[in-house]
Amino acid sequence: MPEHGCTSERVVSHVRSRLVLIRPLATLVSIVVPILLVTSTQPVKAASGNLVFATFNVCKVACAAPAPSWDIRRDRVARVISESGADVVGLQEATNNPTTTAKTQVADIQTLVAPAGYVSPFFTVDSNECRRPRDAQGELTGPSPCDNSAALLFRAATVEQVTTPTGLPSAGIVQVGAIAPGIDAVSAARSVAWAYLQGKNGAGPFLAISLHLDSNKDVIAESSRIAVGQALGGWVNWMNSIQGMGGTPAILMADLNSYAKRQPNGVQMALTSAGWVDAHSARLRRNIQYSTINYNPRLGEGSQGFPAAPYKFQKTKKNPKGEATRIDYIMGYGTGLRVIDYEVVVYLTGKAFNTDYQASDHQMVKATFAFP
Template sequence: MARRILAFLAAVLLAGGTLHLTAPAASAASLARPTGLSVTEVNYESFVFSWRAVAGATSYTGKLATNSTFTSGVQYFQTSKTTRKPINLKNCTTYYFKVKANKGSSTSSSYSDTKKVTLKCFWPREFTRIKAVPKSGSSIGLSWTRPEYATRFEIWRSTASDFTKNLVKVQTSKDWYVDENLSASKPGKSYYYRILAFNKSNTTNVRYSPKFEANLKPAVPSGVKVARTSPNGATLTWSTTWNARQYEVRAATDAAFTSNVKTLTTSDGRNRLTFNTLASGKKYYFQVRAVNGLKQNIARSAYSSTVSGTTSGTGVPLTVMSFNVLSAKYDGGVSSRSWNNRKPAIAATIGSSGADVVGVQEAYASDDYPGGDGVTPQWEDLRKILATKGYRRALTGTDGLYAYSQCGKDGCWRDEYQLDGNHIFYKSATVKPVGNGGKISLPNPDDRGSGYTASWQVFEKLDSKARFIAVDTHLYAAGITTRGTNESNRVAQVTGILDTLKQVNTASLPVVLLGDLNSHESHKPISTLLTGGFANTAGLDVPQTKANFNSSHGFQNPPPSTFGTQIDYVMVSNDIAAKKWELVANIDPATGRFTGTIPSDHHAIKAVVTLPQ
């Protein structure tokens, strides 16, 4: 065979011919590169990609990487199929891939065009720990445990809990952040935060932290002093400080604050607080610290310097009551609400109370109420039945007359009419009126014929000769919850009472203020009284009975019980110590319903207090 091939080659060359050689198998025609790459089933850690089959191809080689130049995270694979599913990849990552065709082990096409795909991102897991601490009076530090799969965060901060005001957004990849250059304020205010966790650049699968409140550090109160002491109490005042929403005041019988420690907190940002249940004739030490915050991450300052004061000796006990008895003219057509049906229950409530002084409201001068005789006004009808219980009515600057037959002239009832239903009754066995007392004309925003008034009377305890002033009033009623102008009208009336008391109380006697003030404790009329030298006997430092019931119930049965909706008050000047507070009502504890006749649409409010000796 070899000889034949050599002879053939020699013959060709001798004849002057050209020799044409055929290429070996390895140099056969090139394969086409794959086309039609597509991606399906994109998941968190895998995807499927496919391509069109290439004629003559026996296998395919693929290349996968995390960058388009195929230099990072490179993976290779070989398959005889036209589809591939890489697994165990990184979620939320963009991958690039391409593929080439092979024929046998030595022939390959060029690579296809590059295709890319971004895997789905795992949701960041729930936040498990978030910490907010005041760094200073103008910065708050936030830190949190990084949720699994979270790679970056966005912090929201607002001055409103619903994030509708002054919203600021800050991005970070860290698991902590110091929010700086915040505004110190007087009084303090809360900031509200929420942290959003993302997995890389994905903005669809976002994890929200719970909303939370954070607060700036308040300054230490200064100017602390004991303004006044009473037999069982002491009133503290201090200068308001930056970032303080409230104040904590503590009292103790030793300077180290280890003995008989009592701590009270103001319900708002006022810089005055009264203790009512201290021991008489004993030295106490006091400190104040500022508090900023409402519910979460409360910030507190250090305690102020210490001041001391000694409570006065044993005082004189006094029981007082405020009771809105409801106008006799309006019974709503319900027989049980008529004046004649309710009147015995009102008399029983007052007669069994043990109160030395009672301020009633809405006992008007009208005599044309249902069931009336057309001659006797409501207040006189009440006076007659309370006389059987040992109570008399203080004249408070009036003549006590109401008919022509009594005084012999027209209009003699007018001074009683202008009391506007506010009358003071007293238990003649325990106290007596001193002088004629008087009435205070208050601003009249709706031009009511009788106007608005406060009745006042000086009394003397028969057993001790201790004297005090009782004031009874009923403030403007419109818009208790809407406030605004309505609240301003009541503030003007309160201011009128305070200004007049400064004029008539020349002897600086203790004062008891009774009335339907048509304001909740957080409202400005009440805070005006508090800053004007009064304390609410329903304060935290007083044992309370039935404090869960609203003071006004509107004949609902069971009566509403939602706390914080008191509009009827017994207020005392800061030289009087409150001992007990009670909402007076016959309520079955098992059912929460009234028993017997409901006396009025308001509950009576009673307080036991101690006058200075």
């Protein structure tokens, strides 16, 4: 893992709880399509409004030592998400592996954050490229073809799923290899969660994407990460085209496993060169002196991932703003999108981590975007 450490002062967010019922997609289509068919060939124009987005690598069930067990961390993960105030959350390392309390880690998280009003986008099995194969009788015949590690949540009080003009599924899971054909097999097998959403305040619609790229540091994996960065904008444009959503902006929430000091021409550079706006460029930034991940040689052996206190970057001649390294990103793609603020979310007691919120070897990252 690259060097990173994160901490930020506790930010208290008020989250309204709400019971949410998710309708099957077929029901949504039957209600909305008669209205949308009138203008199905027209792009859906985004309305004005602001929304808060978050990306959070929660660390898989078997998170490496010295991480506490998932049974301990699960409540911490839920606490960070529920108190974040984020309208949309992209999760990474939220796996399909079982926990002691749920069939999958993703399902466990969904249950834990439901009281705070968070739900996942609805999609059918046909919209999931990572579904397990079945025979003609419907019996499972093998494992998922994917490395399942990406998921999406949204706050139902402020955001809703969109029914697109073409009536195609408005959410799903694809493989990274479908976005950037020709990359290495390990990188290609990563899952990507996507959904068309819109804010109830008039923000959007937009395409939300949660992505987790391979962490391997060899030349092949690095080439694949860069290829994804070069291809993602084109994939967004293609998705918008087939959905009848031309011109719809996209928000990427991702663990890219790339940072500027080690990989100055890495995937993050490929994305910004292709027109993606890095939320880190916001004028208002909080806790940028803390890395998005708690791996740093200065933390010492035995403290990597879950140190007692985060490493705090200092201002120097080479780093006049004291900016920490980061591998977790939020980026926007589309005309008129503006970044309002950016934050590395860290909870401290004095200089030490507040263990009630020390949920992962990553910190959550948040950003507010204004839609045109």
